[in-house]
Amino acid sequence: MDNITVLVVEDEVLVVLELEDALRDAGYSVVTANNGHEGLKLAEELFGSIRGIITDIRVGAGPDGWHIAHRVRELNPQIAVVYMSGDSASDWAANGVPNSHMIHKPFATAQVVTAISQLINEADRQL
Template identity: 50%
Template sequence: MSNGAVLVVEDETMILLDLESALEEAGFEVVSAGNAADAMALFDADPAKFKALLSDIRLGPGPSGWEIARHVRQANITIPIVYISGDSAGQWGVEGVPNSIMITKPFFLPQVITAISTLLNQQTLLEPPTG
């Protein structure tokens, strides 16, 4: 895959481990966080390192996945965003950032890989040629 990591934010350890494994097997570099504060700190330390965000919505105390996505989009307005949630999908139209994808739990791991790949491919098609 191209340079850059996928920032994965999930507060349920087993789901996080499954997501990490599936993304790495698909060729993605993964940086993960178990809560919003850690995710934002990782992103802010090196925004150029990340090529996509995959985030749960409800992450316990503190900011939500919606807030992480808005934070990340302030630094990179085109970064692909995929949300995963068991109960917040109905709020996606109001809370979600434009050009994002919502996947409801339970999900199949290939759905996540396909969603991230699709958004990355769309982003590549929209980038102006270099050189």
């Protein structure tokens, strides 16, 4: 998985650290943002080089995960999107982007790695 970069947008430091470790162990490069403003900024700056985004729904200051994912899909319709949430999962059908996954908190990091890997593989098959 050389050069496959994933953006993680999450405001809980421990969750970020666990996801970073798991994703790097799986061979991904990881860029992180700890709030919505930073997540959107990085997503817009790096849209050409990131292949996936993993975002919490409520990510502190700035836009929420729904908005970030929609903006990234405007820039790159093939980007893999995995949402994480402890309380907004029921809104996924109405607010989530097509061909995305929702992971309920608490979760095993392997669930997130598997979900992003599956979506990236599906996007590769469509190209």
